[in-house]
Amino acid sequence: MSEWRYIASRLNGDGTETFLDFNLPLSDVSVQESLSGHGGLDAKITPEVAALKDEDGKPIFIPESTAIYAEASGQIRGAGIVTQLPTDGPTLSLDCIGFSGRWQGQPWAGEDKYDTADPLLIDRYIIDEFQKKPFDIGLKPVGADKSQMVRLSETVTGKNELYYLAYWETLDLDKERTQLAEIGGYEWTVKHRWASSDNDEIIHEIEYGYPRLGSRRSDLRFVVGENISDNIPTTDDGDEYASHVLVLGAGQGRKMVRAEANRNTNRLGKWKVITDKSIGKDSVARDRAETELKALGGELDITEITVWDHDNAPVGTYRAGDEILIQSGVGWTDFGELWVRILGIIHHPEKNTTTLQIRRSEKIT
Known part of the structure; x- marks a missing residue:
């Protein structure tokens, strides 16, 4: 069973951060990982703890300033930047969006034009260029330098039109990034890891994969009744x-x-x-x-399963993008064995469970 702890830091806007607390007493924690999405973290905390100050006398929890990390057995399994602090009765809620959510609603401040550029390289350029002081959260692009995909000039209707990043029309960089990924056919995810065994610096990376991330995980075991709940919703649409x-x-x-x-x-x-x-x-x-x-074969589909933290597949051994084999148990014989792809992961540390958002592998286009 994984041991969880929660860490708070102050993002300084220049790519560095200052750690504030290494053992936050959080409750009702939900840690989300998403394929080509932001993920994040939600939790609750008592007002007494929420009122704590840092060394400069500032509150520990400040929206668009404080980052919270969820660590399981020494490995960072999720993170988010505090966006809201709504009050919920006797507790304070912490709503945190994943690091890539920083690009939501943010405009491009300059003017750049492309005709034959690779969409993935433009996305990496957006990530790098936007992070200038005071916007720098230290998120670095890694992997898939060239996607070998169709060039932008080949994607418009037979014309060699230009693709613009411009202050007068590029007003939401998150939407721009989504569009580029759709054109280029690549995937991405955000991950965080300790820089060394000293646990005094966290590295933040946005990892790309063309045409996809993840791998087929024959080394893990997912069996109904062993480490999967038998209450599995199915759809026949x-x-x-x-x-x-x-x-x-x-x-x-x-x-x-x-x-x-x-x-x-x-x-x-x-x-x-x-x-x-x-x-x-x-x-x-x-x-x-x-x-x-x-x-579009019309087969029954599974969109979600609940996995227990178990030796079959401990927390952190699978990631969004991986394909896993689900094996049925007694009373659940419609599928037998079924390969599915993980599209999202939601950890529930206090329940020792993880919700996997999935689809049959053959349905992923």
Whole structure:
């Protein structure tokens, strides 16, 4: 069973931080990790502790200043920057967004234009350039320097148009980053780790993967009744079924990039139409149609499971992006064995459980 502790620090805006407390008495803690998302941390604390001051006489907890880290058995498993301190009866709530959430609603202050740049390299540039004093939280891009993806000039409708980062139109860098990831087809996640065994410095990294992060984890065991709760919600949604897929890409009218894929089923025929102007080649459209068709088989899906902190798969041995094999137990025989991909992780330290947000691997397009 993992031993948890919670650490507070002051982000100084120049890439450094000052530790304030190494043993915060938090309760109702929820630690979130997300694939290509921000994650964060939520918790509650008594007003007496919340009123504590740092060495300069400032409150420990200041929105847009205080960072909180969740450590399990010596490893940082999640973090967030305090954004709100709402009162909830006799306790104070701590709402903390993951470090990448700092780009939400933030504008680009200059003007940059690209025609053939790699979207991933632009994203790394956004991360680096935005972090100038007093905005610097020390988050460094790592991994996947080149995504080998379609260049920006090939994603617009047959024209060699420019892609702008400009103060008059780029008003939310978080949305810009999301768009770049969709164009480029890469994934990212934020991780935190101690710089050394001295535990006196934390390194913050945004890790990229093209085309995806994570790996298939045959070394871990997830079995209903052993380390997975048998109360597993399933979905059987007609929107997740199609026998025919039509993909429409760049261009207009008869010149539009187009591809179809279909299969015989024991159900009624049903079309799924995908419109994506970033697709500029017929071969790419055909691949997309086949991939979408595979994902629209209509099988029962699992979107969430509860995992106990167990030797089968201890906390921290799996990450968002990994694929894991779920094995059924008695009374849960609809699936037998099922590979799923982890899209999000929510740790509940006081319950010694973790909620995994998942999807069947073949449904991930």
